[in-house]
Amino acid sequence: MTLLEQKPLPAKTSRPPYVLFVLAALGIAFLVLPLVGLLARAPWRSAPSLLGRADVTTALRLSLETATISTAFALVLGVPIAWCLARTRLPARSLLRALCALPLVLPPVAGGIALLLAYGRRGVVGEWLLRAFGVSLPFTTAGVVVAETFVAMPFLIVAVEGALRALDVRYDAAAASLGASRWFTFRHVTLPLVAPGVAAGAVLCWARALGEFGATITFAGSYPGTTQTMPLQVYLALQDDPQAAIVLSLLLLAVSIAVLVGLRDRWWSR
């Protein structure tokens, strides 16, 4: 943690760097125009009936459920990972951190194939799962949760680890000096202090899980009501019913905006 005072920029600089403004304006237009396109071409009149269709509500419910369960798993497993990475002197900690962040940079389809080879019916772990418990993950809703957790958990780990590193370790030291065990300190001192970071990480993780496409379709397949989530339905709708695809994309856009509003304290007010 650095305690450098941030000095305000000097009021008068020689020349405003216009080139930066121009490039920034171009960049913003590039990012915003697709959203404008979506709004401009949306079939607003048929939207309500489309959103009420049974297959749409089924896919939406499945998406919301699996994203929420995945986020719960990511919290249970990801917060301890973040704590280990931030607060312990584990050997090969940088390597562990890189491994945990791998799904962030791995193409999701490649992640899906890797999941099949590990947890599929013939996979390294999956074969044993099937033999010992009769459990086969591909083509099940549980498989969707596995794919989404794999892809989304790193977002939570990165956010929580950042929050833990920014936290003054002397809070922990003070608790320890008063006789608190490490577990007690973690629950009653550390966790409440990084709660905003955990919440932000959970929201990002949830949003990523909601939008998951590649790993899901590769690992879990696509079946209405079981594994066909919203992004998969948007893709399928694009093939034979582009209007429906636009409306479904708008729905996902609305959810994304809701996520940004939820994170406003973290991102907007700075």
Add this chain to the structure above:
Amino acid sequence: MNRTAIGVVAAGVFLAGCASSTSSSSSALQPGSTGVLTGSTVVFAAASLKPTFTELAKQFEAAHPGVKVVLSFGGSDTLAAQIKQGAPVDVFAAANNTTMQTVVSSDDAKSPVNFAKNVLEIAVAPGNPNGIKTLADVAKPGLKLALCAKTVPCGSAAQKAFAAAGIDAKPVTYEQDVTSVLTKVELGEADAGLVYRTDVKAAAGKVVGVDFAEADKAVNTYPIAQVGTGKNPNAGKAFEAFVLSPSGQAVLHAAGFEPDA
């Protein structure tokens, strides 16, 4: 799998766009198809045509040294949607006539010609561990069946076959193209999948094919047409003619396609 496909398509379209700006000027200097062909021509083809069209493009390029064939494969419906959105394509080869008609009715292509037929087979693991002999066997409870989505030609053909047999199939997944179905069977995640005979042949022993009686009711006919959005119509026309020529048909036949008679 399809995201990558879209990426490849996008890259192909982009490259084609870059290359065609030079090629269109040269082809404008040489009206008619008698001149020497130059530049690159963009061919969109159904996923099930990947091995054959890759080979056909290689032979075509060898016969016309000035031409580069830019190939892009995907689900027929995805490709048709991209053409309707203005993707610069010279030739489109679809896996069924319904899909081709959507491009014809949007005035992006005209006078398609049928160039091949493909029959469905049941793909199973080598040795056929579940003893599948008929189409009814794949609908047995507990057996994991993978099908193409109903919007893709291999999926609509599968639905026709099941309807002809009066079987209510319960697949575990509707994949977005035929190669994804094949992958699920190859990896052993699905016990059976309905794919084309040519896919089984191309998988070269990683899966085996089981013929079934109702396949005759769901034969897929492949039409090819020139597309108006392209930048190199002369080369496109020549490529279409090559696919329909005896040497082009021989490549298709070797891969398991049947001639459209």
